[in-house]
Amino acid sequence: MYRLYLCHGPNCTARGADATRRALDAALWDADLLAQVELLSSGCQDHCAHGPLLLIHPGTCRYVGVTPERAAALVAHHLRDGDPVPAWQATPAMRRGAS
Ligand code: FES
DSSP: OOOEEEEEEHHHTTTHHHHHHHHHHHHHHHTTTTTTTTEEEEEEOOGGGGOOEEEOOOOEEESSSHHHHHHHHIIIIIIOOOOOOGGGBBGGSSTTTOO
């Protein structure tokens, strides 16, 4: 069972989190993963300049710039195939306040 936390803080919302959520819903439906994945909205996850931000549990994958296109690809790669996409993951330097 995966649990997805899609940031709906003010910055990620302004950067398209609503469209990302719709794309995630559609991709989960298409991949027949609705019974295995819970999609939740979260508050700010401190990566505001790189949103929309998606955290996936279990594990510590925090994806940045999750456009609708990336959302569909992440469902296929990470959730369906168990193959995370390192190129789209947050780095410590992206965290708000990192120096
Ligand atoms: S508003 Fe989404 S990480 Fe801050």
